Amino acid sequence: MVREFKKVGAAAAVAGALLASSASYATVQLSTPGDFLLVPRVVCNTAVPGGRQNTLIGLITFWKSRIGLVNSKGYYQPAPAVLANVIGQSVPTLPARVTSPGGGSKGLVHWYFYNNKSQHVLDGVIPVTDNDFVRVDWCNIVTGDPNTQKALDGVEGYMLFVDNTFDSEQLGNLPYVVGMPKFALYGHAYQIVGDWASQAFIPVLSNPVCTYNSPVAVPGGDCREPQGPSTQWLNVTKGSDGYPHTDRLISGIDFTNPYSNFVRDIYLRYFLDPALATKNEMVFWFNTNATRSSSGETYDSEQVYKRSFSVTLPNELNVIVSTPAVPAFPGMIHSEKEVYTGDTVVNTGIIRFGVPEYKSTIEWTSSGVVFNMLGLGAGSNAAQLQTEMATEGAEF
Numbered sequence: 084m085v086r087e088f089k090k091v092g093a094a095a096a097v098a099g100a101l102l103a104s105s106a107s108y109a110t111v112q113l114s115t116p117g118d119f120l121l122v123p124r125v126v127c128n129t130a131v132p133g134g135r136q137n138t139l140i141g142l143i144t145f146w147k148s149r150i151g152l153v154n155s156k157g158y159y160q161p162a163p164a165v166l167a168n169v170i171g172q173s174v175p176t177l178p179a180r181v182t183s184p185g186g187g188s189k190g191l192v193h194w195y196f197y198n199n200k201s202q203h204v205l206d207g208v209i210p211v212t213d214n215d216f217v218r219v220d221w222c223n224i225v226t227g228d229p230n231t232q233k234a235l236d237g238v239e240g241y242m243l244f245v246d247n248t249f250d251s252e253q254l255g256n257l258p259y260v261v262g263m264p265k266f267a268l269y270g271h272a273y274q275i276v277g278d279w280a281s282q283a284f285i286p287v288l289s290n291p292v293c294t295y296n297s298p299v300a301v302p303g304g305d306c307r308e309p310q311g312p313s314t315q316w317l318n319v320t321k322g323s324d325g326y327p328h329t330d331r332l333i334s335g336i337d338f339t340n341p342y343s344n345f346v347r348d349i350y351l352r353y354f355l356d357p358a359l360a361t362k363n364e365m366v367f368w369f370n371t372n373a374t375r376s377s378s379g380e381t382y383d384s385e386q387v388y389k390r391s392f393s394v395t396l397p398n399e400l401n402v403i404v405s406t407p408a409v410p411a412f413p414g415m416i417h418s419e420k421e422v423y424t425g426d427t428v429v430n431t432g433i434i435r436f437g438v439p440e441y442k443s444t445i446e447w448t449s450s451g452v453v454f455n456m457l458g459l460g461a462g463s464n465a466a467q468l469q470t471e472m473a474t475e476g477a478e479f
Contacts (some may be wrong), residue, residue, distance in 0.1 A: 093101050115163040116145045116267035117289025119245035119319055121329065123368035123452050124285055125196065126274070128237045128450065129224040134277035134466070137222040138285065142192065142244060143269045146213035150267065151231045161291035161306065162267040162298055168295045179260035191247035192217060195326060198240045201372040201399035203326040205235065208247055236422045241368060241400050244268055245319070249292065250327075260307040261292055261320060270290075276466040283468035284380055286454055289374070292319045302400065306471065316445060333449040336475050338369070338449040340440040347438050348476030351455045353381075353415055354428035357407035365434075367401040369451040379436045381414030384421060384428040390414030394436070 118174040120142070128136040135363075145152055152160040161167035195206040205224075209217055225235045246264030293306035296314045307319055322328035338347050354360050369375070375396040381389045390413040394403070404409040407430060418429045441449030453473035460467030 114142075115165070115289065116150065116269040116335075117166075118162050118264045118267060118292040119243055119249070119290055120270045121270050121288045121290065121326070121332065121368075121452075122242045122270075122272045122285060123240065123288070123454075124274075124366050124467050125221055125272075126237070126239050126244045127225040127235065129222070129232075130225065130237060131276060133215070134280060135222060136274065136276050137220070138272060138274050138288075139221070140219040140242070140244075140272040141270060142211075142217040144190070144192070144211045144213060144215045144217070147264075147266045149213065152267070155355055159263045159265050161263065161293050163289060163291060167291035167293065168297070190294055192268070193245055193247040193250060194219065194245045196235075197242070197399070197400045198238060198242050199400035199402075201328075203324055204238075204240065205231070206326070211266075225296070239400060239402055240313040243249075243319075243329065244270065245292070245327065248249060249319070250321075260305055261317065262458060263305050274468065275276065276468060280466035281460070281468045283456055284450060285468045285470065286472065287331060288452060289331060290318050290329075292330070293317050294333060316447075318447075325405050332370050332450040332452065333447045335368075335449050335452040336473075338438055338440045339450060340448055340478060341444050343442045345417075345440040345442075345478050347440050347478055349436045349438055349453050351434050351436070351453070351478055352433060352457070353405065353430070353434055353455075354457050354459070355405060355407045355410060355415055356428075358429070359459065360407060360430070361460060362404055362406045363458065364456040365403040365405075366456065367396050367451065367453050368404070369396070369399055369401075369449070371449065374397040375439055377436050377438050378392075379412070379434060381419055381432060381434050383413055383419055383432040385419065386433060387419075388415060389432070396438075426479065435476070438479075 122140055124134060125138045127138065136443065147159050147162065152162055152164060154160055156359050158170050189212055192211050193206065193208050196204050196259065198204050211217060224231050244267050248262045251317045270287045272287050274285055275281065293315045306315060316331060318331040318333060319327050320330055336347070351365050353363050355363060375390050376393065377396060378393050380391050383389055392412045393444040403411050407414060410416055412434065416430055418427055420427055455473065457469045457471060458467065459469050
């Protein structure tokens with residue numbers, strides 16, 4: 084199905100139909116700490132020419148009593164509070180640090196690595212204190228053990244980080260109950276290539292472990308569904324294999340609609356000029372490991388329709404690679420003169436993906452994050468990368 088843009092001028096088209104971004108990506112930048120962090124793309128590849136591809140992650144810990152997320156009964160509340168739909172009931176004391184004995188400032192960050200099919204592969208714990216900084220060097224973990232390197236070198240995956248309380252306090256092994264994290268996490272991540280020849284940011288998303296249907300709900304010391312007169316939705320649960328599973332990612336894109344046969348538009352830029360570019364990597368992360376059949380179109384730099392295509396997104400993590408010699412989709416290889424500048428533009432434009440939405444009355448039942456890693460280097464500078472977030476378009 085062709086959804087060609089009206090020719091109302093390149094500037095208007097870009098500002099209007101293509102780049103009218105919604106608010107769902109506002110929290111991707113981690114303005115507030117969250118119960119758990121998702122790093123949607125993590126990889127260590129030691130076979131990259133001239134160096135290696137690596138993912139570095141930085142975390143800062145916040146004890147919840149410092150950020151107003153302990154209620155009058157002493158129960159910890161989910162974070163970020165706005166996403167969890169709760170109102171902080173204690174007085175935050177930032178930037179003071181919890182250091183007193185018995186102040187509960189010690190804890191463990193539990194990290195989990197999953198492959199692109201959302202299969203748990205590796206995990207571990209990191210001792211932390213309040214107001215702590217933790218650096219995670221993924222290649223250091225992978226290459227630190229010969230068996231780990233053999234199994235994970237070059238493997239695309241993603242990571243979750245959460246207070247170990249999530250695992251250790253399951254309240255009598257009740258079903259659909261998870262322990263409330265006692266501290267929240269702030270983080271950032273980036274990918275380096277060629278031994279620091281390039282650095283590109285990876286979006287990090289923070290999420291509460293549970294979300295309440297009313298801002299006046301008073302959560303207890305755990306997350307369960309349902310609880311008393313109010314309803315809470317579990318955003319992270321333990322899967323059948325005993326490891327955390329992301330059920331709802333309310334800081335990303337909502338691919339949920341109460342009606343059937345709806346599609347969400349997602350726009351990504353491509354840049355494959357062989358004189359200036361090496362490759363594009365379009366990254367799609369979803370909260371479920373299910374096949375999604377998407378239709379789409381390519382447009383040139385003037386937003387003029389080129390070709391239509393269909394693509395299957397079979398995994399929880401999908402990375403679509405294009406190069407100037409081997410583009411992923413038809414219509415990506417072309418050249419034209421721009422109307423206003425008269426410059427010749429080569430292999431540059433926009434791709435629209437129509438991602439099917441899941442029918443549900445519960446928001447964020449189907450959710451995810453999409454971004455693009457553009458290889459902008461060429462020749463001796465071929466390792467340069469630039470990260471761009473996708474633009475979320477309309478439903479239809």
